[in-house]
Amino acid sequence: xxxxxxxxxxxxxxxxxxxxxxxxxxxxxxxxxxxxxxxxxxxxxxxxxxxxxxxxxxxxxxxxxxxxxxxxxxxxxxxxxxxxxxxxxxxxxxxxxxxxxxxxxxxxxxxxxxxxxxxxxxxxxxxxxxxxxxxxxxxxxxxxxxxxxxxxxxxxxxxxxxxxxxxxxxxxxxxxxxxxxxxxxxxxxxx
Numbered sequence: 001x002x003x004x005x006x007x008x009x010x011x012x013x014x015x016x017x018x019x020x021x022x023x024x025x026x027x028x029x030x031x032x033x034x035x036x037x038x039x040x041x042x043x044x045x046x047x048x049x050x051x052x053x054x055x056x057x058x059x060x061x062x063x064x065x066x067x068x069x070x071x072x073x074x075x076x077x078x079x080x081x082x083x084x085x086x087x088x089x090x091x092x093x094x095x096x097x098x099x100x101x102x103x104x105x106x107x108x109x110x111x112x113x114x115x116x117x118x119x120x121x122x123x124x125x126x127x128x129x130x131x132x133x134x135x136x137x138x139x140x141x142x143x144x145x146x147x148x149x150x151x152x153x154x155x156x157x158x159x160x161x162x163x164x165x166x167x168x169x170x171x172x173x174x175x176x177x178x179x180x181x182x183x184x185x186x187x188x189x190x191x
Contacts, residue, residue, distance in 0.1 A: 012033040077170075
């Protein structure tokens, strides 16, 4: 039961970060969202709010990695489409109210420890994408670059989509990347 309360608070923190940003996250807002007992704050997070944010970053990273899981035989284009599709669904399902919890922390903090945690999450996403893209047909060096470009495109597009309240920025950012991935794979295939 205690672990359930802790997990609810971490998931609540992720949700608040993704919708309201770092400035919208407080223990009060987490308690209100999760209906966790007030006494659970310092029991589960004795180091304070930053500990909750660090755990939320790690968990947000793990959740996306789980969502990114595909067949080891997935083509590079399918890997990219799947990754972009995850974020398309996040934006559309939330009516453009939800973005990236990791991105929200990154742009709003100057705390080196929180930035280190965010950096580690981004690196884990990049490593996963690069591995999937390599298995899908891209050369490893290009897969690594494309993985970074995909994350960069998505994180930027999320901001623009939320501001414009439309999916067009995500489509504009991802379409050229999909074309480039297709071209890279085509050049590697024997004729």
